[in-house]
Amino acid sequence: MRTRPAARAGQYAALLAYLAFLAFPFLWLVSVAFKPARELGSLHPTWIPEHPTLANFRQAFGExxxxxxxxxxxxxxxxxxxxxxxxxxxxxxxxxxxxxxxxxxxxxxxxxxxxxxxxxxxxxxxxxxxxxxxxxxxxxxxxxxxxxxxxxxxxxxxxxxxxxxxxxxxxxxxxxxxxxxxxxxxxxxxxxxxxxxxxxxxxxxxxxxxxxxxxxxxxxxxxxxxxxxxxxxxxxxxxxxxxxxxxxxxxxxxxxxxxxxxxxxxxxxxxxxx
CATH class of the missing domain: 1.10.3720.10 (MetI-like)
Structure with a gap:
């Protein structure tokens, strides 16, 4: 009986890890979409854009x-x-x-x-x-x-x-x-x-x-x-x-x-x- 909370916690942890695995490509894609050109060429990429911009969207729709x-x-x-x-x-x-x-x-x-x-x-x-x-x-x-x-x-x-x-x-x-x-x-x-x-x-x-x-x-x-x-x-x-x-x-x-x-x-x- 005491192992049920631990087992449930493990199930939730596995589910969260699986959701993170599925969401990673889309979240990274959105992050790249808001990054300026200088950040895209950085040797140390970050999850969140330091200087978010809509220039990529304007260029995409313009081209x-x-x-x-x-x-x-x-x-x-x-x-x-x-x-x-x-x-x-x-x-x-x-x-x-x-x-x-x-x-x-x-x-x-x-x-x-x-x-x-x-x-x-x-x-x-x-x-x-x-x-x-x-x-x-x-x-x-x-x-x-x-x-x-x-x-x-x-x-x-x-x-x-x-x-x-x-x-x-x-x-x-x-x-x-x-x-x-x-x-x-x-x-x-x-x-x-x-x-x-x-x-x-x-x-x-x-x-x-x-x-x-x-x-x-x-x-x-x-x-x-x-x-x-x-x-x-x-x-x-x-x-x-x-x-x-x-x-x-x-x-x-x-x-x-x-x-x-x-x-x-x-x-x-x-x-x-x-």
């Missing part, structure tokens, strides 16, 4: 169209998340209720193929559809790439929903579609939220497909524009790059903070018909 690129990334990420959720929800329901687990396994195996292996077939398909150098084409690629993992995630959530609820809805006269929309989908809210978050973050941070498929400067996404702060010889303009990169991480953090409440909510409370 590159960050707001326009962020808008392109936002459209692609939101579009990919929405389409992935709409397609994955009914498909995962069919896979969980009608198909075997082996089929779900084969869906996940498709994620093992590297980007380089699939980029040529995707490029040819988009070229035939005349979707090269367009945000809709990029959204289509993001949906295709995120869908296998999204299906794998949602299939597990569908299997966790009691079949008795669907049988009760069928006794009341509800069809398959009505059961999915009115009974099963509300109970899948945490899984749908996680799926949407996964698709959004994946599309927001994706670089390779956007680099290959988007040619026009006005259609480039934010990860591609961030590479413009690196010179031809590989020398990075560290201050403006850190400023732009720190702003690029904010949407993912905001979306996760919003979705987290839905994930941890007790959505199964009151689900059983009285």
């Amino acid at each position: 590159q169209p960050l707001l326009h690129a962020a808008a392109n990334s936002l459209l692609a990420a939101v579009g990919a998340a929405a389409v992935a959720v709409v397609v994955a929800t009914p498909t995962a329901y069919v896979m969980a209720r009608r198909l075997t687990r082996a089929v779900s396994g084969w869906v996940v195996v498709s994620q093992a193929f590297p980007f380089v292996l699939v980029i040529i077939p995707l490029f040819l398909v988009l070229k035939n559809l005349r979707l090269i150098d367009s945000l809709p084409g990029l959204v289509l690629v993001y949906v295709v790439w995120a869908l296998p993992f999204a299906l794998w995630m949602l299939v597990g959530h569908v299997r966790a929903v009691p079949v008795e609820l669907e049988e009760a809805a069928a006794i009341d006269g509800a069809g398959r579609l009505r059961t999915l929309v009115s009974v099963t989908a509300p109970l899948l809210a945490p899984g749908i939220a996680v799926t949407g978050l996964f698709a959004f973050v994946t599309a927001w941070n994706e670089f390779f497909f956007a680099l290959v498929l988007l040619k026009s400067a006005r259609k480039q996404t934010l990860p591609v524009v961030l590479t413009h702060f690196i010179g031809a010889e590989g020398v990075a303009d560290l201050g403006p790059l850190a400023a732009a990169a720190s702003l690029a991480t904010l949407p993912s953090l905001v979306v996760f903070a919003i979705v987290q409440r839905r994930i941890t909510g007790g959505v199964l409370a009151g689900a059983v018909k009285s």
Whole structure:
């Protein structure tokens, strides 16, 4: 009994250490973003800028169209998340209720193929559809790439929903579609939220497909524009790059903070018909 407080203290210490490990890159990125050029070249870097400045942010927004690129990334990420959720929800329901687990396994195996292996077939398909150098084409690629993992995630959530609820809805006269929309989908809210978050973050941070498929400067996404702060010889303009990169991480953090409440909510409370 006496070891419980010590064990709990150890757990909290380990959790704080893990949080510090996760937060370190972002905190250091923000610190670099506010440092002047002289501090960035110092042999003795400090955590907190001694002379904080907004010059890096002004230079970053002055040199590159960050707001326009962020808008392109936002459209692609939101579009990919929405389409992935709409397609994955009914498909995962069919896979969980009608198909075997082996089929779900084969869906996940498709994620093992590297980007380089699939980029040529995707490029040819988009070229035939005349979707090269367009945000809709990029959204289509993001949906295709995120869908296998999204299906794998949602299939597990569908299997966790009691079949008795669907049988009760069928006794009341509800069809398959009505059961999915009115009974099963509300109970899948945490899984749908996680799926949407996964698709959004994946599309927001994706670089390779956007680099290959988007040619026009006005259609480039934010990860591609961030590479413009690196010179031809590989020398990075560290201050403006850190400023732009720190702003690029904010949407993912905001979306996760919003979705987290839905994930941890007790959505199964009151689900059983009285």
